[in-house]
Each structure stands twice: as C-alpha cells, then as structure tokens.
Amino acid sequence: MQAINITQKLALFSDYFSPKIVGELNENYVKLAKFQGDFVWHHHEHEDELFLVIKGKFTMKLRSGNVEIKAGEFFIVPRGVEHCPSAQEEVQIMLIEAKTTLNTGNINNERTVAELQRI
Amino acid sequence: MQAINITQKLALFSDYFSPKIVGELNENYVKLAKFQGDFVWHHHEHEDELFLVIKGKFTMKLRSGNVEIKAGEFFIVPRGVEHCPSAQEEVQIMLIEAKTTLNTGNINNERTVAELQRI
Numbered sequence: 223m224q225a226i227n228i229t230q231k232l233a234l235f236s237d238y239f240s241p242k243i244v245g246e247l248n249e250n251y252v253k254l255a256k257f258q259g260d261f262v263w264h265h266h267e268h269e270d271e272l273f274l275v276i277k278g279k280f281t282m283k284l285r286s287g288n289v290e291i292k293a294g295e296f297f298i299v300p301r302g303v304e305h306c307p308s309a310q311e312e313v314q315i316m317l318i319e320a321k322t323t324l325n326t327g328n329i330n331n332e333r334t335v336a337e338l339q340r341i
Numbered sequence: 342m343q344a345i346n347i348t349q350k351l352a353l354f355s356d357y358f359s360p361k362i363v364g365e366l367n368e369n370y371v372k373l374a375k376f377q378g379d380f381v382w383h384h385h386e387h388e389d390e391l392f393l394v395i396k397g398k399f400t401m402k403l404r405s406g407n408v409e410i411k412a413g414e415f416f417i418v419p420r421g422v423e424h425c426p427s428a429q430e431e432v433q434i435m436l437i438e439a440k441t442t443l444n445t446g447n448i449n450n451e452r453t454v455a456e457l458q459r460i
Contacts (some may be wrong), residue, residue, distance in 0.1 A: 227413040247389035270366035295344040320367050
C-alpha cells in the first residue's frame with residue numbers, strides 16, 4: 223500500500239480520451255486521462271461521473287449550456303445527463319466513475335475503450 | 342450545475358477532522374476536510390476511503406507501517422484496514438467515501454461527526 227503520485231502517473235501515457243485505471247474504491251475506479259479536441263456526445267444511464275482537472279482546462283458541453291472546468295476544480299455529471307467533453311488544448315484529468323462505466327456511455331464507436339489499462 | 346472550486350470551498354471552514362460534503366456520486370460523497378494533529382485509530386468494515394491531498398502533507402498510520410501522502414498524491418484505505426491520520430501541520434484533503442461512512446468508523450467518541458455539513 224502506497225500513495226499514488228498523480229503527476230508521475232500522468233507522465234506514463236500520452237494518448238487522448240483513453241482513461242487509465244489507477245485505483246479502485248467502493249465499486250468505482252479512479253482513472254487518469256488526457257483530453258484534447260472534442261469527444262462524442264453520450265450519457266451514462268445509471269452512473270454519475272466525476273471530472274477533476276489536474277492541469278489545464280476544458281469545457282463540458284451540456285444540452286443546458288457549457289461548463290468551464292479548470293485546474294483545481296471538479297464537476298460531476300449526473301447519471302442520464304448528455305455531455306461532451308471538449309478541450310482546445312491538452313487537459314489532464316482525474317476521473318472517478320463506477321466500474322461499469324464505459325467511456326462513451328450509450329454510444330459504441332471507434333472511440334469506445336472497453337478494456338482499460340492499469341498503470 | 343457548475344464546477345466546484347476546491348480551494349474556494351476549503352476557505353469556508355477552519356475546523357479540523359470535520360469533513361464537509363461538496364458533492365455526491367454513485368453512493369459516495371465527495372468531502373473536503375482539514376486535519377491537524379492525530380486522529381483516532383479506526384477502520385471501516387465495508388467501505389474503502391480515498392484521501393487526496395490538496396495542500397500540505399500527512400501521515401497515514403497503518404498497523405503495517407506509515408504512509409506519507411503529500412499534495413498531488415492520493416491514498417486509498419481498503420475496507421477493514423485499521424488506520425489513523427496524523428498531520429504535524431495543517432493539511433487540506435479531498436475525501437471520497439461511501440455515503441454510509443462515519444469519520445471514526447467502528448469507534449464512536451467525541452470526535453465522531455454524525456451529521457455532516459454541506460458547503
């Protein structure tokens with residue numbers, strides 16, 4: 223059992239929209255990810271998702287309007303709410319979400335990552 | 342729906358070992374807390390706990406040895422594992438834990454906070 227250094231873990235990968243598992247608690251995974259560009263609109267029927275920005279900033283597009291999230295801030299997308307992350311420049315993020323959560327939610331396309339890597 | 346600025350929320354209180362609720366996801370609460378000094382040895386029978394250090398550092402005392410956790414690092418105490426947080430100087434922490442988790446776990450004493458404030 224040891225502390226996990228977030229910045230050190232983030233240095234281990236460079237691919238976008240491909241979350242890596244770094245921990246688990248209470249039926250959720252803790253993941254790290256880098257985003258750049260637009261993702262896809264999707265929702266998770268039964269799962270909330272937490273996005274904590276470690277470095278940079280991004281826009282969470284929602285049907286009700288955009289939310290800007292920058293380093294030191296977090297945002298929780300409630301279950302059922304359609305969303306699309308969008309980052310003009312690279313943003314580094316910690317995610318906490320149910321183990322059952324698929325990155326593209328109700329959408330299955332070329333951006334879906336079914337088997338997440340652990341780092 | 343809006344982003345939560347962690348530092349702004351932490352500025353709203355100054356009491357130690359008294360976590361405040363700032364969000365919820367998937368049957369867990371996101372909490373912020375400040376620790377200084379030694380807490381009490383306890384465990385949570387069925388719940389894992391995540392401690393993410395926002396500012397400062399602290400020691401998680403475990404029966405198997407101490408773990409040092411500093412800003413930018415997180416540590417997950419698995420269910421059933423006895424632990425005692427200890428901070429020589431003030432440390433500011435984000436916690437993620439099941440809604441059912443009591444701060445003092447299996448111990449009920451003067452440091453137990455049964456009704457958590459939302460900020």
